[in-house]
Amino acid sequence: MKKPLYQQIADDIKEKINNNEFKPGDPIYSENELCKAYHTSRATVRRGLSLLANEGYIYVVHGKGYFVKEPDQNTYKLYYSEMDNLFNSVDNTKLLEVNIILPDSKLIESFKISKNKKIVMIRRLFFIDDEPVAYDKKYMLYLKGIPIVEKEIRYATFPEMVARIVKNTSLFNIKKHLMIYAQMPDEVTKNYLKIDDDQCIMTVEQKLFNKNGKIIGLGETHFKSDYCRLYAESEFADDKW
Amino acid sequence: MKKPLYQQIADDIKEKINNNEFKPGDPIYSENELCKAYHTSRATVRRGLSLLANEGYIYVVHGKGYFVKEPDQNTYKLYYSEMDNLFNSVDNTKLLEVNIILPDSKLIESFKISKNKKIVMIRRLFFIDDEPVAYDKKYMLYLKGIPIVEKEIRYATFPEMVARIVKNTSLFNIKKHLMIYAQMPDEVTKNYLKIDDDQCIMTVEQKLFNKNGKIIGLGETHFKSDYCRLYAESEFADDKW
DNA sequence: GAGTGGTCTAGACCACGAT
DNA sequence: TCGTGGTCTAGACCACTCT
Structure with a gap:
């Protein structure tokens, strides 16, 4: 049951957000930084970030980077x-x-x-x-x-x-x-x-x-x-x- | 404003589902079929399919393929x-x-x-x-x-x-x-x-x-x-x- | 121009399902 | 064994932002 690398990347960042090491509005790592840190390719890094984006943790701005989102407190299923x-x-x-x-x-x-x-x-x-x-x-x-x-x-x-x-x-x-x-x-x-x-x-x-x-x-x-x-x-x- | 290829792939399949050409439970194309049909790589095809999966149109079974999902009628935001x-x-x-x-x-x-x-x-x-x-x-x-x-x-x-x-x-x-x-x-x-x-x-x-x-x-x-x-x-x- | 993300290629190897 | 999807690599080229 080894966790795939993209999942690991996502989890690591998620934890930092949960622990308030990254606050809403803060920029997080760039794709290239993550590539180096995890010795992996951009595709893998992007997949991890895509998970976080879909879960509402972060958002992307083209040309600028990834940022922590304001948590969406008031939305329910x-x-x-x-x-x-x-x-x-x-x-x-x-x-x-x-x-x-x-x-x-x-x-x-x-x-x-x-x-x-x-x-x-x-x-x-x-x-x-x-x-x-x-x-x-x-x-x-x-x-x-x-x-x-x-x-x-x-x-x-x-x-x-x-x-x-x-x-x-x-x-x-x-x-x-x-x-x-x-x-x-x-x-x-x-x-x-x-x-x-x-x-x-x-x-x-x-x-x-x-x-x-x-x-x-x-x-x-x-x-x-x-x-x-x-x-x-x-x-x-x-x-x- | 050209639509990216992965979006085109997703939209094409989405349309077939909306028009009932694919019904819930039906298998849709395999990744390889789509690669050939659109003359593109698996990564692009998978990105299109991933969109559809996130939107609740399809689901994946490892080793078997992609299938049309039963629409989730009773869920609201x-x-x-x-x-x-x-x-x-x-x-x-x-x-x-x-x-x-x-x-x-x-x-x-x-x-x-x-x-x-x-x-x-x-x-x-x-x-x-x-x-x-x-x-x-x-x-x-x-x-x-x-x-x-x-x-x-x-x-x-x-x-x-x-x-x-x-x-x-x-x-x-x-x-x-x-x-x-x-x-x-x-x-x-x-x-x-x-x-x-x-x-x-x-x-x-x-x-x-x-x-x-x-x-x-x-x-x-x-x-x-x-x-x-x-x-x-x-x-x-x-x-x- | 340098750094960021956005799209895409053409492969590789692995895991799962059917037979 | 063969076809399916799952993970991953190592690039390419483009578009956007900042300075």
Whole structure:
């Protein structure tokens, strides 16, 4: 299990950064210095530095050198799926509505489309152990010719739906935004989720974009608060390479 | 602005994956095939493939080849800081308590420490425009000799605090976990946040670990729901290299 | 012009998987 | 054994920054 040299180089520098021997903003060794120090070639040195760059420890400036980065404290990896949240999984769903509609002014605004374009609207209820746990609404651009198969959308997450229904999208090239907040449910949501006391809900709004940055989907999911615990962790970029 | 060859190789393969010519699980070209196809050396081909691997499009199996990855639909990049959330920033804080305590059984359990170890406890209130918006509690391992300067912790995020107070930690090597959920406030929180109607709160629990996986900090922040909107987006790993 | 990183070549040898 | 990827060498030439 000998550690490759490029890994050793990366680890040595990483340790100096962790121990504050190199501080954010500081220049570190040049490639040539490292070549000499480790009696190796530039390719190997560069590979080590590339690891550190990918892990967010350093950055490069052409013609100047390598510098220690300010650590990115506030970025986390979040796991989110309408259907699953590490603690419980939706085990049943009910399709409340699948419709092709003309957009109201709010949707026209959001999708930046003309008013004669059509929108697919899907409303669902999610269940766990026969208890309604989330009320879900989705809007997607409608493009002729793609059949909407109920079976396929009952358990689909929003990205999966869009990859099926909207043309020229694959799960690889959808950009996604989430907005997450707590609120008190409105009457409709209260009814669907059978909330009678003053329990609150977690709302997750989704926006999906194609690779050109055009909005192709809008969604909101309202979770009964007991059934929505979101988990996130700091990303320690693992060395994929 | 000529595109480097390794980028071209990566883009060509990426396009085939986006267009579903290569599906998840499929083997793609071998390094040697690509060398021939692009009349180039293995190093260049490997650099292109490395890009794709870092962006999550493909994975490698030694001795077998490169394969298309299942797209990671449910992973997002989340921005979280107690002090800032893209919509509003805490502009004032009040230190309710800074104390060194002996852990109760719950803390002993959580930190996996013996009962004579000491814990630093910090409680704060956060304000925006003179309105209390969050109630914040932190627990950290106490190590002798490090002074706790009130000025330094009033506006500090949890990772910043720990990097100051706990030995051998830097902002680079702290692992962080978050648990996020909506709930109704308890009486204490209601009083601090001056909530009289039935408004709900967003709770964010933080766990901090050192590089060996040992827990070094526990925190919970309770936000008035209007002041906590969390934002996340799909991570399109930018080519750092 | 000297020093830095950015791209690329044409090899070598090793480790792993399938057969 | 053969084809695959994994590590590494010793160069080349180019582009950028600083002085």
